[in-house]
Amino acid sequence: MKILFLGDIVGRSGRDAFVERVPGLRQQLGLDLVVVNGENASHGFGLSPDMARAFLAAGADVITLGNHAWDRRELIPYLSEEPRVIRPINFPPGTPGLGAVVVEVAGGRRALVINAMGRLFMDPLDDPFRAVQAELQKHRLGQTVHAAILDVHAEATSEKQAFGHSFDGLVSLVVGTHTHVPTADHQILPGGTAYQTDVGMCGDYDSVIGMQKGGAALRFWRKMPGERLAPAEGEATLCGIYVETDDATGLALRIAPMRQGGRLSQILP
Structure with missing residues (x-):
């Protein structure tokens, strides 16, 4: 299976880049599955149903969320209507x-997508490790599902790495979201699971993690609350990770970064 996981969509520039470029990427890379984190799509805070529909229409198979899942309250009833949008x-x-969904892709193959949220420096939710373990006990990689993707929405690199090693060999990909900066540690772990600590964001990188840099920087200088942060509006870089898996085992055969547009160095798998 050919899989593309894209990082957090931030604001209008990230939304526009996703809708404009993902249809071409699906064709160019022959993608079977596209997963994107959409929790910062609405002005940097949350996701609206209309935006979710646009992402699904443009080629997303699953949209994951995170700590801003409830910032747009109109999304709450939509989650009951659309199982392809999942929260931690x-x-x-x-x-x-x-918190998880199985979707069918070309050839009748099935892919499991799980969204979990870390607890270090984040809201104190239930144990994400045991929650993921319980979900994985319902499936068999390479048998009932041909691929399994785990989005770990977390602040701490140590917690994300612990997820990678804890579920190595049990899922196809463990990928981190939330910090909006792509890490250079993409690899296939010893048990066959593809891993990256953070996939980055789909947004304007002439910014502070996607937000307009002036107001964001002043918060560090003054340590006082200011105006609500607003997303940067320059050209977005789509940041993602590309993974090829073996349908027979569900394990990774290849992992490669993907960056398209905007300010960062460009790379296609």
Whole structure:
């Protein structure tokens, strides 16, 4: 299976870049599955149903979320209508929406996508490791599902790396989101799981993690609350990770970074 996971969409520039470029990337790379984190799409905070529909229409198979999942309250009933938009699986029982979904791709193959949120320097949710473990016990990689992707929305690199090693050999890809800066540690772990600590963002990199740099920098200088941060509006870089998996085992055969547009160095798999 050929998989592209794209990092957090930030603001209008990230939204526009995704909608404009993903259809071409699907064709150019022969993609079977596209997953994107959409939790910062709406002015940097949350995701609206209309935006989710646009991403799905443009070629996303699954949209994951994170700590801004509830910033647009109109998304809450939409989560019950659209199972392909998932929130972190370790929210407490009774929280709206799902934390995992199985989607069918070309050839009748099935892919599992799980969204988890870390707890270091984040909201104190339920244990994400045990929540992911419980979900994986419902599936068999290479048998009931041909690929499994785990989006770890977390602040700490150590926690993300712990996820990678904990589930090595049990999923196809463990990829980090949330910090909006792509790391250079993409690799296939010893058990066959592809891994990257953070995939970066789909947004303007002439910014402070996607936000207009002036106001964001002043918060560090003055240590006082200021105006609400607003997304930077220059050309976005689509940042993602490309993974090829073996349908028979579900494990990774290849991992490569993908960066297109904007300020960062350009690379296609």
